[in-house]
Every structure is written in structure tokens, then in C-alpha cells.
Amino acid sequence: MGPRKKTSLNRRDFLKNVAAGAAVLAAAPAATARPPALERGAPAAIPISPEAELRSPPTAEILTADRTGSDFMVDVIKSLGIDYVCANPGSSFRGLHESIINYGSNRSPEFITCCHEESSVAMAHGYAKIEGKPLLVMAHGTVGLQHAAMAVYNAYCDRVPVLIIGGNIMDATRRISQVEWAHSVQDAAAILRDYVKWDDLPVSLPHFAESTVRAYKIAMTPPMMPVLLIVDGELQENLIANGASLQVPRLTATSPPQGHSGAVDEAARLLVAAENPVLIAGRAARTPAGMTYLMELAETLQIPIINQMDRMNFPTRHPLNQTERGRELMTSADVIIGLEVNDFWGALHSFRDQMDRTSRLIARSDAKTISINSANLFVKSNYQNFQRYPEVDVDIPADAEATLPSLTEAVKRRLDASRKSTFANRRAKLAAAHDEALQRARDAAAYAWDVSPISTARLSSELWAQIKNEDWSLVSRVEMLSRWPLRLWAFDKYHQYIGGAGGYGIGYGAPAAVGAALANRRHGRLSVNMQCDGDLMYAPGVLWTAAHHRIPLLTLMHNNRAYHQEVMQVQIMANRHSRGVDRATIGTTLSDPPIDYAKLAQSMGVYGEGPISDPKDLAPAIARAIQVVKRGEPALVDVLTQPR
Numbered sequence: 295m296g297p298r299k300k301t302s303l304n305r306r307d308f309l310k311n312v313a314a315g316a317a318v319l320a321a322a323p324a325a326t327a328r329p330p331a332l333e334r335g336a337p338a339a340i341p342i343s344p345e346a347e348l349r350s351p352p353t354a355e356i357l358t359a360d361r362t363g364s365d366f367m368v369d370v371i372k373s374l375g376i377d378y379v380c381a382n383p384g385s386s387f388r389g390l391h392e393s394i395i396n397y398g399s400n401r402s403p404e405f406i407t408c409c410h411e412e413s414s415v416a417m418a419h420g421y422a423k424i425e426g427k428p429l430l431v432m433a434h435g436t437v438g439l440q441h442a443a444m445a446v447y448n449a450y451c452d453r454v455p456v457l458i459i460g461g462n463i464m465d466a467t468r469r470i471s472q473v474e475w476a477h478s479v480q481d482a483a484a485i486l487r488d489y490v491k492w493d494d495l496p497v498s499l500p501h502f503a504e505s506t507v508r509a510y511k512i513a514m515t516p517p518m519m520p521v522l523l524i525v526d527g528e529l530q531e532n533l534i535a536n537g538a539s540l541q542v543p544r545l546t547a548t549s550p551p552q553g554h555s556g557a558v559d560e561a562a563r564l565l566v567a568a569e570n571p572v573l574i575a576g577r578a579a580r581t582p583a584g585m586t587y588l589m590e591l592a593e594t595l596q597i598p599i600i601n602q603m604d605r606m607n608f609p610t611r612h613p614l615n616q617t618e619r620g621r622e623l624m625t626s627a628d629v630i631i632g633l634e635v636n637d638f639w640g641a642l643h644s645f646r647d648q649m650d651r652t653s654r655l656i657a658r659s660d661a662k663t664i665s666i667n668s669a670n671l672f673v674k675s676n677y678q679n680f681q682r683y684p685e686v687d688v689d690i691p692a693d694a695e696a697t698l699p700s701l702t703e704a705v706k707r708r709l710d711a712s713r714k715s716t717f718a719n720r721r722a723k724l725a726a727a728h729d730e731a732l733q734r735a736r737d738a739a740a741y742a743w744d745v746s747p748i749s750t751a752r753l754s755s756e757l758w759a760q761i762k763n764e765d766w767s768l769v770s771r772v773e774m775l776s777r778w779p780l781r782l783w784a785f786d787k788y789h790q791y792i793g794g795a796g797g798y799g800i801g802y803g804a805p806a807a808v809g810a811a812l813a814n815r816r817h818g819r820l821s822v823n824m825q826c827d828g829d830l831m832y833a834p835g836v837l838w839t840a841a842h843h844r845i846p847l848l849t850l851m852h853n854n855r856a857y858h859q860e861v862m863q864v865q866i867m868a869n870r871h872s873r874g875v876d877r878a879t880i881g882t883t884l885s886d887p888p889i890d891y892a893k894l895a896q897s898m899g900v901y902g903e904g905p906i907s908d909p910k911d912l913a914p915a916i917a918r919a920i921q922v923v924k925r926g927e928p929a930l931v932d933v934l935t936q937p938r
């Protein structure tokens with residue numbers, strides 16, 4: 295069991311006296327001490343600073359037997375090494391909330407104040423992709439879980455672990471108000487059950503302890519996913535019975551599932567014999583080690599890599615990185631291996647978005663296909679993120695990262711001098727093609743260099759020029775920027791890219807960036823977020839969270855004043871009917887009135903500049919903002935950009 299913290303007042307006495315109203319508060323020094331700002335009559339904006347939030351609670355003699363269930367729950371949570379709890383407050387978990395900040399001293403986990411439950415979960419999502427472990431999210435009853443839902447779905451699709459606790463009042467006769475009735479639910483987990491890996495409803499403290507440790511293990515076993523515990527308010531708030539023997543179960547390591555040796559050897563045989571093999575990497579690297587393993591396989595086979603970049607799988611400047619030539623390579627490949635590729639069928643086909651929605655095989659019909667994918671170990675029915683059925687020749691339901699070393703060994707066993715020399719020739723050709731592709735990207739980036747609004751290539755280049763000598767981390771996705779950073783920048787470390795939302799739910803970007811920056815803070819990295827305007831407008835309150843918790847993060851707005859992707863969707867429809875595209879901006883733009891993101895940021899305590907429309911003003915603005923971020927604070931530069 296964890297350490298027992300001394301509290302300012304015997305909790306049992308405090309609870310007994312609470313009914314007596316404010317009188318009891320006078321007896322509690324912590325409660326009467328008003329922040330100086332309030333006494334001076336200043337606005338009560340931040341009554342307690344982030345630094346003060348981390349100070350230990352006041353201490354006094356402890357008089358035993360005053361621990362509530364939620365104190366023990368904190369012991370369990372601490373045993374898992376969870377650093378933060380992201381939450382928007384709610385009475386259904388007030389017991390846990392109070393225990394975390396007082397009994398647990400607001401350290402490991404530290405409470406992160408979130409302004410929307412979707413932000414809580416998306417922050418956890420971004421954090422886990424950098425730190426490789428979950429943080430805790432608490433959500434309030436029906437309404438909190440409903441708000442959390444889309445972000446949970448994103449994490450589920452993206453195979454990211456998040457530990458979620460939802461509050462609830464189970465006993466109908468104990469609900470104290472209409473509100474508690476409205477926020478209580480018979481089967482709370484049903485709200486999220488279709489897109490979490492596991493849920494439970496503990497009815498006792500030992501049950502809570504076992505289920506929490508079990509949930510953590512389930513979430514962290516590939517395929518990783520969110521898990522959910524519904525924790526009854528009374529279980530949190532009731533005193534622990536005298537003499538109750540409670541213990542925290544030991545968290546033991548789980549080894550990730552590896553591919554069957556026979557299937558792995560068959561994959562190696564096909565790859566070694568292939569003349570034009572291609573490797574597609576989806577969520578291949580779960581950790582920095584995954585990148586190393588993939589590089590070793592790639593170097594052994596001299597195989598071109600098409601990086602779908604759902605994770606930072608492979609360095610962008612590696613000569614075998616042939617992502618920009620993906621389509622060309624797919625059409626000639628005789629063996630295609632996919633590592634954690636979500637849509638293998640989609641990689642082999644092209645789709646035509648016309649009246650009849652047709653598709654066509656682009657790969658050779660005699661190409662042999664190999665898939666290593668842990669997604670096959672856990673599939674649910676209702677939500678359709680599992681994609682079309684691919685006819686894979688060697689199908690290995692296993693974790694790619696854990697299977698890569700044995701695959702590389704199997705390949706090495708089959709190599710002889712003649713294959714090695716063939717592979718060396720292949721590498722020389724691929725290296726030349728890689729250099730040409732990079733040069734083509736640089737040439738293309740120079741088009742419309744001075745245009746205003748600013749081109750996304752210029753935006754990416756100006757940012758790169760100022761971060762390339764730092765320990766940087768791009769904590770946003772790149773599809774909305776025509777993937778310019780991936781085409782131009784040198785990514786070679788795992789923490790330099792975190793992939794996308796998984797479920798393509800917009801509103802993920804800003805909070806995931808803040809969560810990833812929270813994880814990067816401990817490592818002293820410069821987190822950069824290229825932020826779409828539409829995405830930020832779902833829940834901009836996360837900027838306040840970044841300011842309040844002093845999370846260093848450079849945000850450059852990609853402000854095209856539109857939901858531009860949807861402009862294009864409506865244009866497709868209008869074109870189909872030959873009605874002209876002029877009116878496709880209706881319902882899809884954010885230009886009237888224009889949104890002032892610098893002011894939005896400033897209003898929440900974030901350094902803000904802009905809007906910047908002249909490209910020559912960009913570099914100095916980025917430089918100023920980086921100085922702010924280096925001081926340990928968030929900063930935002932609003933940049934008016936071309937649509938893509």
C-alpha cells in the first residue's frame with residue numbers, strides 16, 4: 295500500500311461536520327486561507343497557480359481510520375506509474391479528485407485541468423504516442439463520457455492506450471439530486487463499449503484494484519487501446535471499513551505477441567527471393583526500438599519502404615525511404631509486405647470517386663502479399679474501421695515490432711553471396727531515386743514562394759529552418775499541409791512525429807499536440823504544432839490548459855479560413871451536377887467574420903501573434919515565438935495560408 299499522507303483535519307470529523315455548514319470550514323486552516331489576489335480584490339482568474347497546485351497539502355496529526363475508498367484508489371493508480379490525470383471536474387468522481395490532489399499530493403498523477411472531455415482523451419492520446427504509456431482520464435457520468443466519445447474512438451482506431459475512469463452513482467436511492475439522476479446510468483460503459491478494449495464496473499475496493507491493474511495490462515498489450523472503468527461515487531467516498539485488508543496487485547510485464555516461426559520463415563523466403571519487393575509501414579514502430587528493427591530489416595534486404603506514417607517508422611532521408619514513389623513501386627512489386635497496415639486492401643487498389651465509386655487493382659495480380667498486423671488479434675463488429683478484406687498470402691496476426699527481429703534473422707539465414715550482390719545493386723538504384731525525389735520536392739516547394747496567403751510549402755520550410763538544429767518534435771499531422779514536412783524535413787528520431795488521429799475525427803489535433811508537448815516537456819524537447827483552423831475551433835479551451843500548466847508548445851496556425859477538405863467535397867458534388875463550384879464555400883468556410891487566433895490565444899494566457907499574410911514576416915514571428923516556448927510557455931503564430 296502507498297504512503298499515508300497527513301491531512302489538515304481528521305477526515306471522519308470533517309465529513310461528520312460537513313452537514314453543519316460553513317462553521318466547520320472555519321476549523322480548517324486550508325479552507326480559510328484565501329489567496330492574496332482575492333483579498334486585494336483582483337480578478338479571481340487563477341486563484342491557485344500551477345506551482346501551488348504541486349505544493350504538498352498542509353499536514354497535521356493523523357488519527358487513523360479516516361481513509362476513504364478513493365485514497366486507496368490513489369494507491370492503486372500510483373502503483374501504475376501514471377504521471378497525469380486529465381479531467382474536466384465532475385461530482386461523480388469528486389472523491390477521487392480530492393484524494394488525488396490531497397492524499398496523493400497532486401503528484402504522479404498530477405491533475406491537468408481540461409475544458410472538455412474530448413480534450414482530456416485527445417491529450418492522453420498525444421501523450422501516449424510520445425511517452426509510450428497511458429495517462430488517466432476521468433470523465434463525469436453520462437455527460438462526460440458522451441463528450442469523451444469521439445476522442446476515445448480516435449484512440450481506439452489508432453491503437454493507443456488510455457485509462458479512463460467514468461464516475462457514476464449506481465444506487466438509485468442514494469442519488470441526491472435531479473442532476474445526479476440525469477448524470478447516472480445503469481450501464482455507463484455502454485456509452486463507449488463499442489470502441490474500448492475492455493471495461494469493468496468494480497463493486498468493491500479489491501475489485502477496483504484488480505480491475506485497474508488488469509485494465510492497464512490489457513490496454514498495454516498490442517493491439518493497444520483505451521480501457522474503461524466505471525467507478526461508483528459511493529465506493530470512492532465511503533470510509534474504508536476498519537480492519538479491511540486491502541492490497542495493490544502487482545503489475546507484471548506482458549510480452550507482445552510474436553509471429554509464428556513457420557509463417558515468419560515463409561515471409562523471409564518470399565522476401566529474399568523477390569526481385570521487386572516493397573515494404574509498407576503503417577503503425578510498425580510502437581517504440582524507438584521499432585525504428586531500429588525496421589532499419590535493420592530494410593538494410594538486410596535493401597527493400598524500398600513506403601511509410602504511411604501512422605507512426606514515426608523510418609527516417610525520411612534514409613535512401614531506402616521511397617514513400618514519394620509509392621504508387622510506381624506498388625505497380626511493379628512481386629512481393630509486398632505490410633507492417634501494421636490498417637488498410638492493406640487500400641494499399642493495393644486505387645479508388646475513383648465518381649457516380650459509381652469504382653476501384654481497381656494497382657498491384658500486380660500475381661504479387662505475393664505478407665501482412666503482420668496485431669489488429670487481427672482484436673476485432674469488433676459494429677464500427678467499420680477494420681477496412682475491406684485483403685486477400686493476404688502470408689497472414690501473421692502478431693505485433694510487427696516484436697516480430698521484426700525474428701524476421702530479420704530468418705532473412706539473414708537465407709542470404710547467400712549472390713542475393714547480397716543483387717541487393718547491393720538494388721540499393722544503389724533506390725538511393726539515386728530517393729535523391730531525385732527529394733530534389734523534386736524541393737523544386738516543387740519553391741513554386742509560389744512569395745505568394746500571399748502563404749503557401750504550405752513555405753510555411754513548412756520557414757519552420758524547418760528554425761527548428762532543425764533543436765531537439766524538435768512535430769506533434770501534429772501533415773496531410774492537411776500536402777505532407778510538406780515529410781517531404782522536406784529530416785525526421786530520424788522516434789519522437790519527431792506522432793502520426794494522426796486514427797479515426798479521422800477532427801478536433802483531435804490541438805489537444806493531442808498539447809498532450810504530446812506535455813510528454814516532451816520532461817525531455818526538454820521543442821514541440822511544434824502545425825494547427826488547422828477548423829480543428830482548433832472544436833475545443834480551443836485546450837490553449838488555456840497549455841497556458842495554465844506551462845506546457846511549452848509552438849503552434850503555427852495553418853489558417854486557410856475554411857474546412858477546406860469539405861470545400862473540396864462539396865465541389866466534387868457540384869461538379870458532378872455541372873452546377874459550378876462558386877457556392878461550395880457555403881457551410882464550409884470560417885471567413886466571415888475572420889477569427890483572430892492571436893487574440894484567442896492571448897485571451898487564454900498564451901503568447902499570440904498574427905495574422906501573418908506576408909511571407910517575409912513569417913521568419914521573425916517564428917523566431918519570437920520560439921523564444922517564448924524556450925522559456926517554458928506555449929506560443930501561437932496565426933498564419934494565413936493557401937488552402938493546402
Ligand SMILES: Cc1ncc(C[n+]2csc(CCOP(=O)(O)OP(=O)(O)O)c2C)c(N)n1
Nearest residue numbers: 774798799800826827828829856857858859
Ligand atoms: C468530428 C468530425 N466532424 C467532421 C469531420 C469532417 N471533416 C473532415 S476534414 C474537415 C475539415 C477540417 O478543417 P481544418 O481542420 O481547418 O483542415 P483543412 O481541411 O482546412 O485543411 C471536416 C470538417 C470529421 N472528420 N470529424
Ligand SMILES: [Mg+2]
Nearest residue numbers: 827828856858
Ligand atoms: Mg482549415
